[in-house]
Amino acid sequence: EAQVTQNPRYLITVTGKKLTVTCSQNMNHEYMSWYRQDPGLGLRQIYYSMNVEVTDKGDVPEGYKVSRKEKRNFPLILESPSPNQTSLYFCASSLSDRNEQFFGPGTRLTVL
Amino acid sequence: GESVGLHLPTLSVQEGDNSIINCAYSNSASDYFIWYKQESGKGPQFIIDIRSNMDKRQGQRVTVLLNKTVKHLSLQIAATQPGDSAVYFCSRSGSARQLTFGSGTQLTVLP
Numbered sequence: 359e360a361q362v363t364q365n366p367r368y369l370i371t372v373t374g375k376k377l378t379v380t381c382s383q384n385m386n387h388e389y390m391s392w393y394r395q396d397p398g399l400g401l402r403q404i405y406y407s408m409n410v411e412v413t414d415k416g417d418v419p420e421g422y423k424v425s426r427k428e429k430r431n432f433p434l435i436l437e438s439p440s441p442n443q444t445s446l447y448f449c450a451s452s453l454s455d456r457n458e459q460f461f462g463p464g465t466r467l468t469v470l
Numbered sequence: 471g472e473s474v475g476l477h478l479p480t481l482s483v484q485e486g487d488n489s490i491i492n493c494a495y496s497n498s499a500s501d502y503f504i505w506y507k508q509e510s511g512k513g514p515q516f517i518i519d520i521r522s523n524m525d526k527r528q529g530q531r532v533t534v535l536l537n538k539t540v541k542h543l544s545l546q547i548a549a550t551q552p553g554d555s556a557v558y559f560c561s562r563s564g565s566a567r568q569l570t571f572g573s574g575t576q577l578t579v580l581p
Binding site for chain 1: 501502504506511512513514515516519559561563570571572573574
C-alpha cells in the first residue's frame with residue numbers, strides 16, 4: 359500500500375530534550391516536506407526537500423532541523439524543544455513540488 | 471509577500487445542497503492549485519487540482535473554478551453528503567517551489 363508513515367504518533371516531552379520524528383514514504387517520491395498545524399494558523403511549512411541531500415527552509419524553520427540521506431526518509435529533528443513547538447506535525451511527499459502531496463497521519467507533540 | 475487564504479473559516483450546508491468554498495491568492499506566478507480535504511484526526515487528502523492555464527476542472531461531485539483576473543479559486547461540492555464534513559484547504563505551487571496553504575474552511579453538513 360502506498361503510504362507515508364510517521365513515528366511516533368503521539369509524544370509528550372520536556373523542554374530541551376532532543377527528539378526526532380521519523381517520516382518514511384514508499385512511493386519513490388522526490389519531494390518531501392514537513393508542516394506544523396496550529397489552530398487558526400492552518401498548515402505552515404517547516405522544511406522541504408527536493409531530493410536526496412537537497413533541503414531548504416519553509417516558512418517556519420526556526421528550532422528545527424531535517425536531513426535527507428535517503429530518498430524514502432525525511433526525519434524532523436528538534437535539538438532543544440520548547441513549549442512553542444507544541445503542535446500537530448505532518449510529513450508529506452509528492453513526485454515533485456508541482457504534484458499533489460500525500461500526507462502522513464500526523465504526530466501530536468507536546469513540550470512541557 | 472505571497473499568500474493563499476480562505477474566505478470563511480466555517481460553512482454549514484444542508485445535506486443534499488451544493489457547497490461553495492472560496493480561496494484567494496496573491497501571487498500571480500502560481501501555476502498549480504490544489505484542494506485538500508482534512509477529516510478530523512487525519513492528514514489532508516488530495517481532492518482536485520487545476521493548472522493556471524485552465525479556468526475550470528471537474529471531478530466526481532467536485533468542481534474547481536479559477537479566476538485569474540481576481541485571483542480567486544473556488545471548490546464546489548455537489549449534493550453535499552455527511553461524509554463531506556471536514557476542513558478544506560487550498561494550496562498553491564509555483565516558482566518559489568514552496569507549497570502554501572490557506573487556513574482552511576470547516577464544512578459542516580447538517581442533516
